[in-house]
Amino acid sequence: MDLSAINPIILIAALISAATPILLAATGELVAERAGVLNLGVEGMMITGAVCGFIISVNTGSPAFGFVMAAVGGAMLSLLFAFLTQVALANQVASGLALTLFGLGISSLMGQNYVGIKPPRLEDVNFGPLSDIPVLGTILFSHNPIVYVGLLIVAAVWATLKFTRAGLVLRAVGENHDAAHALGYKVKRIRTLAIMFGGACAGMGGAYISLIRVPQWTEGMTAGVGWIALAIVVFASWKPWRVLLGAYLFGGITQLQLNLQGAGVAIPVEYLAMSPYIVTIVVLVILSADKSRAPGSLGRIFHASQ
Amino acid sequence: MIRFEKRPQPSRLFSLATPLLAVMATMVFGGFLFAVLGKDPVQSIVTIFWEPLFGEFAFYYRPQLLIKGAPLVLIAIGLALGFKAGVWNIGAEGQYIMGAIFGAGVGLAFYPTESLWIFPLMILAGAFGGWMWATIPAILKVKFGTNEILVSLMLVYVAEQFLASMSLGLLKNPEGFGFPGSRNLQQYASAHNTDIIAGSGMHWGVVAALIAVIFAYVLLARHRLGFAIRVTGEAPRAARFGGVNPSRLVLFCLGISGMLAGLAGMFEVSGPAGQITIDFNVGYGFTAIIVAFLGRLHPIGIMFAGLLMALTYIGGDIAQSQLQLPAAAIQVFQGMLLFFLLAFDLLTNYRVRIGSSEVPT
Secondary structure, three states: OOHHHOOHHHHHHHHHHHHHHHHHHHHHHHHHHHOOOOOOOHHHHHHHHHHHHHHHHHHHOOHHHHHHHHHHHHHHHHHHHHHHHHHOOOOHHHHHHHHHHHHHHHHHHHOOOOOOOOOOOOOOOOOHHHHHOOOHHHHHOOOOHHHHHHHHHHHHHHHHHHHOHHHHHHHHHHHOHHHHHHOOOOHHHHHHHHHHHHHHHHHHHHHHHHHHHOOOOOOOOOOOHHHHHHHHHHHOOOOHHHHHHHHHHHHHHHHHHHHHHHHOOOOOHHHHHHHHHHHHHHHHHHHOOOOOOOOOOOOOOOOOOO | OEEEEEOOOOOHHHHHHHHHHHHHHHHHHHHHHHHHOOOOHHHHHHHHHOHHHHOOOHHHHHHHHHHHHHHHHHHHHHHHHHHHOOOOOOOHHHHHHHHHHHHHHHHHHHOOOOOOOHHHHHHHHHHHHHHHHHHHHHHHHHHHOOOHHHHHHHHHHHHHHHHHHHHHOOOOOOOOOOOOOOOOHHHOHHHOOOEOOOOOOOEHHHHHHHHHHHHHHHHHHHOHHHHHHHHHHHOHHHHHHOOOOHHHHHHHHHHHHHHHHHHHHHHHHHOOOOOOOOOOOOOHHHHHHHHHHHOOOOHHHHHHHHHHHHHHHHHHHHHHHHHOOOHHHHHHHHHHHHHHHHHHOHHHHEEEEEOOOOOOO
8 A cells, every 4th residue: 555656736636627527517406406496317417418528529529519519418308307397297306317217328329339439638728837836737727628617617607696687586486486487487498498507517517527537438437426416416505616615525535535546545446436425425414404505496396377 | 379287186097098108109209219220110119019928939038027027016116105205215226236235145154054944034134135225315314304315326336336345255156266246046045036936937026026016005005004105295294284204104115115125136136147246236226216107106007017117128138139229229218218107197187278378257
């Protein structure tokens, strides 16, 4: 065992990268949940985004375009969920599960000819001399563009929810859909848009895994990241900046256990690999005492007749 | 303009008709999917739904129907009890794995002693393993209000890692030439879950599934606890005023579904699968969610839904070997079925009205 091989600066830089897929998916889900929609299909949308982004990148040679199409793919899949819950008024828990099962199936169908291919690499952002600053340069200025896009999305979601009229309307729909409806807001339209935003973010998060983290395509490669993202939204009490904190915490744990595996710690690999999931449970337990922050209409079906 | 009007009571007719409508819609859209994949849609559907039952090799496939259907029914019955009460156990896959590990572990601990008591002990151990794994989210929910969906699901990934660790470590076959995986229980008479009638596919898991169906039916239709489950799902506040203890109900629903999933895993590992391996679980725990909904959360419905889902598994295997249909296509097909089911359920709870809306006077 050689723990000195773990460089804390590189570890922090790596955790920022490892946290990005969780961050993207959780931020998208946060917007959907603030609009009152509980979408358990995050895992399905992520894996669909992962395969869409991968296929497009390999065929066009452009990872950036791959990410855009991953977002589109995730949003398209989320439309199915929007149809079930907003038009067909189906139970949101069951519909979300259906989305995940369907997404896992459709992604392995789409990706069956892409196993074992290496995707084109997305170049890191060139910050010039900034990246040569000791410590800070490695931690802050050595990443690919999507890391920064993720941070921008968090900031944008925070600002929109807090300062804009659109954010206020979205929150109103999530807190009390009957009141929002009485005020003349289109509850279903707003929720559908929120669901699609969630799908797009999850899709990008998935593509981050298949194009940057791994980078390869294998069936079911998101391995529960979508579910962890759902847990992070609860952890964050539905607040954007706390999503960032949560994502970095889990990114850190994932990265640390990988490094410990590499350093040959005496704990078997399987038990180290369990740790992110167990930590998720522990964190959920600690934070679940505070339920007051949950949007009032979360998970409830809206029908104008009631 | 099309409007939906809420029915005062869910329609009984549509409640029974929607699963059939959903199956038909899935066949049509599944046909499209197969056509897109370059396969003959009609032939694919016939291969999946007809071949296993009435084809040339049906004598081989019909027992498979019971073998694949039993775990699905067993798990789905437990899940349905919870779903009815609004308790969402999504982690049946993990409970299935734990049941298999516990059951096989007890069996292997006695190897090579032969005794009539070993198999019943394994059944108890399997039920205990699943029960224990499902009781973790139950206790966390009751004590701390933690979301059982997320906890039960996280535990699936933990169980998968535990399975890998067991098949590479503690339960590894010492005479297995270093290959991962346990001893094969099919070669250990006391622990082998044999066909009760040779060649019929009717192993003890099938019997357990039938008992579970009857048990759940009686519980829901005749017992006070079943009434409590139904009321809690439909009107939680009314249930509390009616004297239902929500904590005990959560413990019961998760516990029983975990127990049944554990049993399914135990019967699988000691029978059709034979040994603990890294890839022992094949997703029955997740497919059972579809089975529970397709069966309308009703025990008898679940029995038929489980057989239908088993049919798509077997038919999918045949289509895979005969028509080179990708394995994932069947997974998509099953996912589609759940989609259509949820979509058509609109007709059960709402009346479709065509025409402009009138203002009530």
